Amino acid sequence: MTVRWESAGLTDVGRVRKGNEDSFFVDEGRGVFLVADGMGGHAAGEIASALAARTVGGTLVRGVDEELEPDLLAEAMKRSLHAAHEAILAHTMADPATEGMGTTLTALVVCRDGTYRLGHVGDSRMYLFRGGELTQVSHDHTWVQREVDEGRLTEHGARRHRLSHILTRALGADSADSPDIESGKLLPGDLVLLCSDGLTGMLTDRMITRILEEDAPLPDVAAQLIAEGNARGGRDNITAVLVRILPGG
Numbered sequence: 001m002t003v004r005w006e007s008a009g010l011t012d013v014g015r016v017r018k019g020n021e022d023s024f025f026v027d028e029g030r031g032v033f034l035v036a037d038g039m040g041g042h043a044a045g046e047i048a049s050a051l052a053a054r055t056v057g058g059t060l061v062r063g064v065d066e067e068l069e070p071d072l073l074a075e076a077m078k079r080s081l082h083a084a085h086e087a088i089l090a091h092t093m094a095d096p097a098t099e100g101m102g103t104t105l106t107a108l109v110v111c112r113d114g115t116y117r118l119g120h121v122g123d124s125r126m127y128l129f130r131g132g133e134l135t136q137v138s139h140d141h142t143w144v145q146r147e148v149d150e151g152r153l154t155e156h157g158a159r160r161h162r163l164s165h166i167l168t169r170a171l172g173a174d175s176a177d178s179p180d181i182e183s184g185k186l187l188p189g190d191l192v193l194l195c196s197d198g199l200t201g202m203l204t205d206r207m208i209t210r211i212l213e214e215d216a217p218l219p220d221v222a223a224q225l226i227a228e229g230n231a232r233g234g235r236d237n238i239t240a241v242l243v244r245i246l247p248g249g
């Protein structure tokens with residue numbers, strides 16, 4: 001069975017920050033989607049997330065055009081995340097004002113056979129909304145998530161924790177980049193959400209579910225997620241990329 005898809009992506013500065021350090025990339029025709037959330041002062045976060053989005057997005061677009069086998073595409077994805085890490089560090093060496101800059105990155109390639117490849121570093125997220133249930137597919141690389149995994153903190157405690165923003169992995173920064181590379185299968189009717197923590201910091205999974213289950217056109221869903229994030233404080237930049245899987249023609 002083959003699938004096709006439709007998509008939408010939107011980013012917003014939020015209600016508190018002056019600049020938007022998030023970047024996203026949507027190439028619907030090729031099935032390449034990503035979200036990156038930069039960090040670092042003096043607009044360095046914007047540079048880091050844009051650099052990573054360009055590096056990884058460019059590699060994936062070329063990989064799809066070259067019709068790479070899915071596993072080779074996943075390999076190329078892994079290498080491109082490392083290349084983005086190195087490019088950010090090289091930029092920092094050349095411009096010390098940007099020292100410490102880094103970015104998260106969550107990249108998705110959807111194939112015609114319905115399989116996907118996911119490359120992920122940091123605390124941006126991939127969610128799958130299937131049959132009315134919202135599931136977080138990516139694993140947060142945060143200090144609080146590690147505490148939750150090791151049973152020292154509850155999910156609820158993690159949300160409220162003052163160190164909830166501390167990343168254990170990122171591209172650039174003073175971090176190990178080691179990305180998670182995963183694969184899975186998407187079915188017609190599935191809705192995928194890639195988002196930055198500006199969304200998940202403001203909205204619980206239950207609030208996101210309520211918006212997704214209205215089944216609105218994707219540009220409206222993206223706008224609604226951002227509007228709701230802003231209504232609940234908009235304390236950070238908010239980015240949402242949505243991909244709805246449809247039966248193939």
Ligand code: CA
Pocket residue numbers: 037196197198236237
């Ligand atoms: Ca953020």
